[in-house]
Amino acid sequence: MAIPLYNRDLSWLSFNHRVLQMAADPQVPLYERIKFLSIFSSNLDEFFRVRMPAILAINKVLERDPDAAGEESPTPETLQEVMDTINRQQEEYGKIFTGMLLPAMQQQGITLFYGTGLAPELAARTRAYFQATVQAWLLPVWLSHRHKKFFPENNALYLVVTVSPQGTPDKQEIVLVNIPSGLKRFLTLDAPDGQFHIAFLDDIIRAHLPYLFRGYIIHHSYCIKLTRNAEIDMDEMKGDVLEEVETMIRKRELGVPTRFLYDASMPLSLRNFLAGQFEAADNEMVPGGRYHNLKDLADLPMPAGLSGALYPKARPVVQPEAAAADYLLDLIQRKDLLLHLPYEQYDPVLRFFSEAAVDPDVEEIYVTLYRIASGSQIAQALISAAQNGKAVTVFVELKARFDEANNIRWSKKMKEAGVKLIYSIPGMKVHAKTALVKRRRGYLWDYSGLIATGNFNESTARFYTDHVLFTAHTGITREMELLFLYLQSREQPMAYHFLQFEHLLxxxxxxxxxxxxxxxxxxxxxxxxxxxxxxxxxxxxxxxxxxxxxxxxxxxxxxxxxxxxxxxxxxxxxxxxxxxxxxxxxxxxxxxxxxxxxxxxxxxxxxxxxxxxxxxxxxxxxxxxxxxxxxxxxxxxxxxxxxxxxxxxxxxxxxxxxxxxxx
CATH class of the missing domain: 3.30.870.10 (Endonuclease Chain A)
Known part of the structure; x- marks a missing residue:
């Protein structure tokens, strides 16, 4: 009998809509509401990179063979329902931003120029910034002159500019101008009216296009963005794992388009020309507004001294037993500890690794790392432990989507320090959050285990709710050791079917x-x-x-x-x-x-x-x-x-x- 199931993609979109609703909630501080708009946009970008390729692929298969659908496969109507849902949410996004948040910012003395052009009294400042800073970053691409197709960067912003040589206004040409990601998206401008003015980099470039196209008449400019398929199959890897993953990361940025986001005011003839240039199918063309990449709103400048615009500063409390203990590893031997993040400080986790790195009796350290913080103290402690002569074994998951490059960078550093690295198991990800420290006690050993619901990542520990268990329970820690012995084999689980776990799942x-x-x-x-x-x-x-x-x-x-x-x-x-x-x-x-x-x-x-x-x-x-x-x-x-x-x-x-x- 078929099991009633709700479509996973529509369910995820309903979650993202819940994020959008937080931006509309007047009980949420103003700049936090703006951040929720940023999160909504960032989430949607990832949806188009990761899930939309699967939906489009299944849709193509079902067009050829309607009987190929499985019990959980989306129907041909799913794609349309997904796109209709996204379009409704995007429309709601615009209403929240322009109808609620921009007026709320005005009440606080903040003016964000949004689709209105820049104020004339600020022209001198924006011109100086364009000429001294922005212009050097711009790389115009004349599409109507190229014999070879241009390949826009994934999720990068471009202005499509239509121009004509002076004297021949009917001879229109199409030029692509990058909106540089290496510059801040927003510029703050001092103004005589006392308002805190903010301009989009996009509008600064638009206002000064005549400096870029001397001798040309500028007709129109429209913002576009291409999102590319990121769901690369990294399950089957052989040879040098690091090299293969690095190659696959580069390929991800060259993936086929899954969304061509364009300004809805763009004429159909220009839209069709661009779709042909960038090989975007009809169902990948998505109308949008004047601005894209509004995930950048997370970096919207805020006036100094503005009160009540952010959540009150949270002060994680100290775990008292850990704080009072001279040696955390000794305390764990006496009793279990449980940490609740981010309500409690992350210090005990950092201490766990730091103490293990310098304790003269610690001889072995094992840990699984899925998403490593960019400035990871934990990874640095593991490097120190290896340099101190301890046997450090680290399983690094190189297939942690969008964190592969950072994981590779740390892997190379740890390997240079003498850490034994175990890389991804073919066809499988290791998502477990576990660490084990073994100390010699005469002829015996004591074991200290760490098992968490989230990554060993001090950056995300500040805003992810997670729990971390410290334990020396004999049954649990011995089974953790068995798990690490298995991971070192890099074999499929069926080869180790004899492993019995009574405590761990x-x-x-x-x-x-x-x-x-x-x-x-x-x-x-x-x-x-x-x-x-x-x-x-x-x-x-x-x-x-x-x-x-x-x-x-x-x-x-x-x-x-x-x-x-x-x-x-x-x-x-x-x-x-x-x-x-x-x-x-x-x-x-x-x-x-x-x-x-x-x-x-x-x-x-x-x-x-x-x-x-x-x-x-x-x-x-x-x-x-x-x-x-x-x-x-x-x-x-x-x-x-x-x-x-x-x-x-x-x-x-x-x-x-x-x-x-x-x-």
Missing amino acids: VAQFNMLTRFTDMIDREIANAQKGLPAKVTVKINNLQEKSMIAKLYEARQAGVEVDLIVRSINCLQTGIPESDGIRIVRIVDRYLEHARVFIFHNNGHEEVYMGSADWMNRNLHRRIEVCVPVYDAALRQQLKDIISLQLADSHQAQQAIQAYVQNIV
Whole structure:
């Protein structure tokens, strides 16, 4: 029987719409609302780079063979529904920006010239800036003169300018002028009226095109942007892994177009000419406004001293036991610790690696790194550890989309320092967030483990909500060691089928089975008339068998509560899902933690880890979830989840207060 599923792409678009709604919320500070517009635009760019190629490809297949659709395949109507949804959201975006935020900025004495041209009294300043700074960056490309096709950069901005030689106005030519990404998108301008004026770089270039085209009549200029396919198959790699990934990154920037974004006021004849030049299909042509790349709004200048325009400065609290301990590794041997980010300081994670790097008794360090911070203290600590003579083994996932180049850069540095590097397993990503430190104690060893729901990345730790468990539990740490032994083999999981994990849930080995068994146990309890409940917090819910199991649980009388931030393919409004509570939280921080709570007739089991319930996580990745055995730490996770289920709008403030109270 077919399992009712909601389309993943439409679900993701509804999430991005929730981001857009934050920009319309008057309770959100002004410049934070502008940042939400930036996030919406950045998210949509990634959608066109990653998901749209798959939708277009499936659409082409179904046009040739309508019977080729699988149970989860989008129908031919899906593409149109996706584009209609995006167009509605873009229209709403414009109304929020021009109808709400620009007037709100005016009330604060801020003028952003948006489609109105620059004020004449500012002409001298903008001309000087153009002549001294901007002009040197401009590279006009005369499309009507070229015999060879021009290849626009991915997501770069260009002005399409139509010009005619003076004296022959009917002889129009088409020129592409880059809007330099190496310059700031916005220029602040002092003005006699006391207003804080901001101009788009685009408009500064438009206003001074006569300096670029002397002897020509300038007719019109329109902004365009091409987004290219980024979904390169990096699963099957052989030979020198670093070289192959570096090559694939370069190819990504040369991918086929998935969106040609153009100014909707552009005439059809010019649009068709450009589509032919850049090999963009009709369904890849997307009308837009005068400005593109509005993700740059994240860098919109703000007047000094403007009050109430940002969220109040958050002050992460100190984890008191870690702060009081002279040696964190010794404290972990005595008790488990649980860190709640970003409400608590990230210092204990940094200390974990820093202490291990210099402790004379530490002999071995193991860690998985998925997205490394650009200025990573953790990577630097691992380099120091290797230079101090310790055996440091690091699994670096080179296929972490859009972070490959940064991961490669750090990989080379660590390798030079003597760190043993393990690279990507063919056909599989390692998404687990785990670290293990081994210290010699005479003839014995002690083990300190670190398992997190998010990356070991001190940059994202400031605004991603995650949990980090420090533990010396013998069963957990020994299984972590087994996992690292497996990762060093770089073999497929079936070659290591004999590995048995009793404490850890490890995707490819026991995770899917154990999650299914724990839900089945709740179903059995409900059928016996016992209390039964499943509570899950994840980023994405898409895997078919897990959705089917949640339907089955609810039909059996199990209470099901879900916090799903982004993609949610569980179909609501149908009998199978009746009574399932679903909460989506979009707020100041990015909800990123994965937590799983099973009632178990009062003997609750609580897990946390890296795994979402998606096909890729449960079937094509190495993920790790860990049981939280300490009763007090379990209660902390349960309390935080309860706060989020109770109030999806002010949950951030409630959790901040809760964490301050428990420490």
